[in-house]
Amino acid sequence: MNDSEGATPQLELRGITKAYPGCLANDHIDLKIMPGEIHALLGENGAGKSTLVKIIYGVLEADEGEIFWAGNSVTIPNPHSARKIGIGMVFQHFSLFEAMTVTENIALGMSGRQDMKALERDIIEISNSYGLPLEPNRQVYTLSVGEKQRIEIVRCLLQNPKLLIMDEPTSVLTPQEADKMFETLRRLSHEGVSILYISHKLDEIKALCHKATILRGGKYISECDPTKETAKSLAEMMIGTDLHAPEHHEKPDSGPVRLKVSNLSINADAEFGVDLNAINFEVRSGEIFGIAGVAGNGQIELLSALSGETTCSDAEAITLDGEHIGRLGPNPRRDLGLAFVPEDRLGHGSVPEMMLTENAFLSGYSRMALLNSGFINNGSTAEYAKEIVGKFDVRTPGIYHTASSLSGGNLQKFIVGREVLQKPDVIIIAHPTWGVDAGAAAFIHQTLIDLAEAGAAIVVISQDLDELFAISNRIAVIAEGRLSVARNLNEISVEEIGVLMGGTHETAEKAEALNAI
């Protein structure tokens, strides 16, 4: 943290430039990180942050520019050599192998040979000491997003890095988990480890980081001390214009009940899935209903029960505008006005190898009337895709590019836009703004609020409590497959939600007792 002239930076970049066909992703970027410094890298989606960190980690090679490591000029041709000199990275799109166990995944991310049994012990030790619980023998595809991220973090920590690059590490953590991770990061910083921290959560950056470098459109904009800025001023530096908080009108829940879930119990069919246990809630027209919870507590199962990917044995378990839909599959539910945005945007929310037009067609063909006596109406499909791209500011070279070519935040905007434009009566969204920059997040929030005001009922499943508090009218917490009693926003504090997330089951009686206190 000592920024005096004499000290040698752990990492210094000078004039890093990287061009892709048609766009200059990094344009002569300078960056300096001192030993033990927590340095934030700020910028909108597409500002060039990911490209820059990939260059540091050796995944990409810069066209121009120099890298200095502890004062010496180095080249980092591949990730192996990055790890060798002491650079670790936690990826935003996880670099995990779904069909393999936690231990195997970690072994793959470490250079050199290692003994699996010893590695298993090390994993348990590190994950305990840093508060990142992991079961070494679980298969990755059975884990939630939050758990997958822990694997990435533990994988880095096992290699005693001198520089840790973290690409949006807290986006899937609960406040308690995030606080715990900040402790971890501060501890590492005290131990002399430099941290390059990418996040969209500006409060977090203010609380944690010593320095911040701001990028916009691939260019270096400025370096500042985030503790001396406000979240608003940081955000405005990032996007280069003024920012508006979502307008929220207090809405009495007077509308009719649109979505009703009663006594929904489903036994998980996946090996490590979570059983849903007697879930009850209702969402009224005009209401945004938030579901908080730690990853892997039944969110995935609840979403697939609501979307119809898992059907219920009891048709009356889920009611949409008075109609029992428990036994219907996803398409009939869509026809009745239900829309959903799953947690995993690449592979579940979209088909990665298909074009944006095709992805738009797949979910919208029925409600947007894109079929022409059984054939795809290419004209109106393209118009629909263009409307999504235009209205939701999806940055893409064109609608005939594949979903996988979009950055995470842009794809999220596309998927949310695709569902919202279908004018659903009820929409269920998991992590609506995960990995989306501040400007786009505000826009998505405003869209959801507008949709609710137009009469839709909205269910938001998220781990980001700030987000839930910003847009929901009522909040419930899911823990171990049970849903707590829903509370109005003004009746519950972040701390109480944190306690509920920990798995203290709240039955109706307990809720009363808690209220009485």
Add this chain to the structure above:
Amino acid sequence: MSGFDWLVPVFLTVITAATPLVFAALGELVTEKSGVLNLGVEGMMLVGAVSGFITVLATGNYFLAVGAAALAGAIMAFLFGILTLSLMANQVATGLALTLFGVGLSALMGQDFVGEPVAALTKLNIAGLSDIPFIGPILFGQDALVYFSFIMVAVVSWFLYKTKAGLVLRAVGDSHNAAHSIGYPVIAIRYMAVMFGGAMSGIGGAYLSLAYTPMWAENMTAGRGWIALALIVFATWKPGLVLVGAYMFGGITILQLHAQAAGLNVPSQVLSMLPYLATIIVLVLISKDESRIRKHAPACIGKIFHPAA
């Protein structure tokens, strides 16, 4: 005891029928585990078969012949690798083309050798042990390639599940993008896996022309390459089950031959169908268990890898 002696030749023929399948399927399993689908197994087997046969005619050395067959298979696979891994051609189309090419090329190479006899690969006789009644000839009286096939099953299992290199290979097949971002050379690893698959297919083919029916005939693999491909799915990509599947298929093939010979009152065409029918039924049954496939099937199979950002 003597009442069961007629079973000995049955078992012996089952083993010879199963061994080429074990080789070809095991090699292709490694290829597929790395995320590449090579449908050219049949073609690689044929080229291996004819190369081995010609080498024996020319040198009389079976060791060299098996080596030549492996080399020929590997060269075919390398060709496939250039097209699909470096030039990023579609794997399914390229694989089919490789089979057609292999059928033609092997016929051309073997034109002058059709019908020429060679001595079958000698059976090993382990003094004393091979003379044990019943199990002696079955367990201890096989040719070297049969033992080699068993050794290879163990070696491939050990490699895939107990070594770091095997872990990396499986990782490349599970998610080439993740493997690339961690820093593994996806294309190079796939080249090696594909060429191993080709070499094994070549040996499988050579077993046909050197031991099963020691001669060369056009198209002598008769669809075994396709059966090997199906066996891998049947075995849910596990080497041990490939062995079981190959022997089951070989067993039914031989049993139906014996049934035909015994004059069973069923049309011979129906009996000839049996091995294929059984394979299909087992495939369907196995495919029902989704989590099993999820755990072992390489997720990236057949996908082209673009080493982009």
